[in-house]
Amino acid sequence: MADKKNLRTPIVCVMGHVDHGKTTLLDKIRGTAIVSGEAGAITQHIGATEVPIDVIINKLGDPRLRDRFIVPGLLFIDTPGHHAFTTLRSRGGALADLAIVVVDINEGFKPQTYESLQILKRFKTPFVVVANKIDRIGGWVSQKDLPFAATFKKQSEDVQARLETKLYEVIGELYNQGFAAERYDRVTNFQKTLGVVPVSAMTGEGIPDVLMVLLGLAQKFLEANLHYSAKGPGVGTVLEVKEEKGLGATLDVILYDGTLKKGDTVVIGSLGKPIQTKVRALLKPRELSEMRYESKFKQVNKVTAAAGVKISAPGLEGALAGSPIRVATEETLDEIAAQVKSEIDEVRIDTGSVGIMIKADTLGSLEALVHEFQKDDVPIRKAEVGDISHRDAIEASTVEDPLYSVVIGFNVKVHPDARDFLQESTVKVFTSDVIYRLVEDYQKYVKEQQEQAEKKIFETIIRPGKFKILPGCIFRQSKPAVVGVRVLGGVVRTNADVMLENGNVVGKIKGLQIEGENIPSAGVGKEVAMAIDGATVGRQIKEEDVLYINVPERHAKVLEHEIYDSLSTDEKETLDIFLSLKRKDNPFWAK
Numbered sequence: 258m259a260d261k262k263n264l265r266t267p268i269v270c271v272m273g274h275v276d277h278g279k280t281t282l283l284d285k286i287r288g289t290a291i292v293s294g295e296a297g298a299i300t301q302h303i304g305a306t307e308v309p310i311d312v313i314i315n316k317l318g319d320p321r322l323r324d325r326f327i328v329p330g331l332l333f334i335d336t337p338g339h340h341a342f343t344t345l346r347s348r349g350g351a352l353a354d355l356a357i358v359v360v361d362i363n364e365g366f367k368p369q370t371y372e373s374l375q376i377l378k379r380f381k382t383p384f385v386v387v388a389n390k391i392d393r394i395g396g397w398v399s400q401k402d403l404p405f406a407a408t409f410k411k412q413s414e415d416v417q418a419r420l421e422t423k424l425y426e427v428i429g430e431l432y433n434q435g436f437a438a439e440r441y442d443r444v445t446n447f448q449k450t451l452g453v454v455p456v457s458a459m460t461g462e463g464i465p466d467v468l469m470v471l472l473g474l475a476q477k478f479l480e481a482n483l484h485y486s487a488k489g490p491g492v493g494t495v496l497e498v499k500e501e502k503g504l505g506a507t508l509d510v511i512l513y514d515g516t517l518k519k520g521d522t523v524v525i526g527s528l529g530k531p532i533q534t535k536v537r538a539l540l541k542p543r544e545l546s547e548m549r550y551e552s553k554f555k556q557v558n559k560v561t562a563a564a565g566v567k568i569s570a571p572g573l574e575g576a577l578a579g580s581p582i583r584v585a586t587e588e589t590l591d592e593i594a595a596q597v598k599s600e601i602d603e604v605r606i607d608t609g610s611v612g613i614m615i616k617a618d619t620l621g622s623l624e625a626l627v628h629e630f631q632k633d634d635v636p637i638r639k640a641e642v643g644d645i646s647h648r649d650a651i652e653a654s655t656v657e658d659p660l661y662s663v664v665i666g667f668n669v670k671v672h673p674d675a676r677d678f679l680q681e682s683t684v685k686v687f688t689s690d691v692i693y694r695l696v697e698d699y700q701k702y703v704k705e706q707q708e709q710a711e712k713k714i715f716e717t718i719i720r721p722g723k724f725k726i727l728p729g730c731i732f733r734q735s736k737p738a739v740v741g742v743r744v745l746g747g748v749v750r751t752n753a754d755v756m757l758e759n760g761n762v763v764g765k766i767k768g769l770q771i772e773g774e775n776i777p778s779a780g781v782g783k784e785v786a787m788a789i790d791g792a793t794v795g796r797q798i799k800e801e802d803v804l805y806i807n808v809p810e811r812h813a814k815v816l817e818h819e820i821y822d823s824l825s826t827d828e829k830e831t832l833d834i835f836l837s838l839k840r841k842d843n844p845f846w847a848k
């Protein structure tokens with residue numbers, strides 16, 4: 258038998274899209290353990306449930322498997338979702354050793370399915386995909402709690418084929434996401450190929466298979482990570498900061514290394530200086546049989562990794578979900594406090610320079626967001642845990658560039674005074690509880706902003722125009738010459754230079770009037786009075802002359818190459834003639 262000494266229970270997180278069956282799956286796994294296990298076999302932790310190896314082996318129904326697996330069991334985090342996964346972080350990585358991604362086989366991939374996969378890929382966490390709700394496949398005859406192969410065999414050929422088709426849609430989607438995947442019993446190398454287990458979390462079909470694949474993954478990938486020192490000082494992650502009646506602020510903690518004892522001095526990450534305090538009580542849930550007690554918790558003197566435990570201690574109010582908690586001694590206290598602080602600082606960003614602001618509810622989600630935005634080369638001015646405050650709003654409003662005058666909020670509230678301020682300001686706020694939706698929304702916003710900026714450029718572009726000096730309409734000879742014109746094509750506008758057909762630039766349009774009113778521009782067909790600075794009637798210009806707006810070369814390039822399609826027909830014609838006039842002498846003009 259393999260060496261089991263000091264191997265801790267792997268921590269498993271269940272992820273997937275809303276309503277695809279995460280909670281049902283967890284309940285089933287826990288229920289399975291309770292039903293099949295002897296009394297007390299399953300251990301309830303705070304925030305997690307431990308399913309011991311013997312219970313799993315029983316379920317698999319083959320005692321010979323006992324020797325194949327060396328982990329002591331599996332510790333399932335009770336809160337499903339990638340949120341718990343990202344909260345449960347250890348320095349620079351994920352705390353969960355393994356994950357289950359649940360996908361409804363009938364609905365296929367949804368936003369949070371993609372998000373779960375992205376997160377797992379990033380953390381390189383081994384996982385299994387559960388293709389759930391197979392009992393909903395048309396014609397399926399449920400076989401309660403049977404392993405997949407056994408229930409599959411009992412289905413008609415049609416139903417089997419239907420399952421395969423749906424399964425291959427899931428496998429195809431996984432492939433699109435960069436994962437080679439296969440039905441788990443067809444996988445020969447789990448290091449290269451992802452296993453997909455068809456399951457009904459409702460009827461329990463395929464559940465034993467999920468447990469077996471998890472054990473297999475733990476064995477293959479994690480042995481090195483799972484060694485711990487039972488005697489060493491406890492190290493864990495804060496899963497949640499919770500007010501409890503009579504106890505004040507408490508911490509739900511997942512301990513992943515060492516031992517934590519009542520009376521231990523612990524250091525916990527917070528927004529300011531790390532909290533240093535003494536554990537007043539370690540609490541575990543009461544067994545069902547002990548429910549007559551008033552409190553739902555019972556005290557224990559120590560816990561050893563991996564475990565979920567509630568800590569009661571003074572001064573926990575400012576603790577951060579997702580931050581580390583470490584046991585310290587008098588000698589190590591300063592060093593450990595510095596370690597914890599640097600771990601928090603690694604995730605937080607406060608550059609003070611130009612960039613967006615990110616606020617998230619936990620350190621883990623903040624880290625994930627920062628990663629996603631940095632991947633897109635988006636500069637970040639500030640990233641920290643907490644709600645969007647009035648101060649944040651003011652700070653963001655001082656950023657001039659609209660691309661960065663932005664606050665991204667993940668699972669956080671906007672304070673009422675911040676909301677009032679933001680409504681009046683031009684700061685753009687994005688909030689969501691899906692990380693990649695925030696990234697997408699921001700990308701969309703950037704694109705819109707860029708398009709608007711381009712549009713502004715187009716608005717300032719001098720457009721082509723052609724006009725004729727009307728006979729009998731010379732109102733003034735010079736300084737400036739004032740003549741009546743008809744616009745033959747495009748637009749004429751003030752401040753544009755005008756050119757004769759021979760290419761000579763003769764002056765600048767100083768003003769345009771129609772019935773005595775000043776106007777900035779006039780379009781095709783209009784007859785207007787035009788003041789031309791620099792030209793004298795009878796010298797450079799005369800009645801019946803046809804002139805063109807002298808479009809600068811840079812603008813002509815944009816017109817011809819970038820916005821030609823958006824020009825009107827007469828503008829196109831005018832531009833074409835204008836370009837041919839210019840290119841008579843210089844064939845490469847504006848090319």
Ligand SMILES: Nc1nc2c(ncn2[C@@H]2O[C@H](COP(=O)(O)OP(=O)(O)OP(=O)(O)O)[C@@H](O)[C@H]2O)c(=O)[nH]1
Nearest residue numbers: 274275276277278279280281389390393457458459
């Ligand atoms: N028929 C069938 N229904 C299922 C199965 N698994 C879950 N459901 C149902 O699907 C619905 C959603 O299941 P949940 O377990 O609450 O899903 P979830 O992913 O935990 O959802 P959130 O907690 O909201 O994210 C419930 O009505 C379940 O009863 C299954 O295998 N078969």
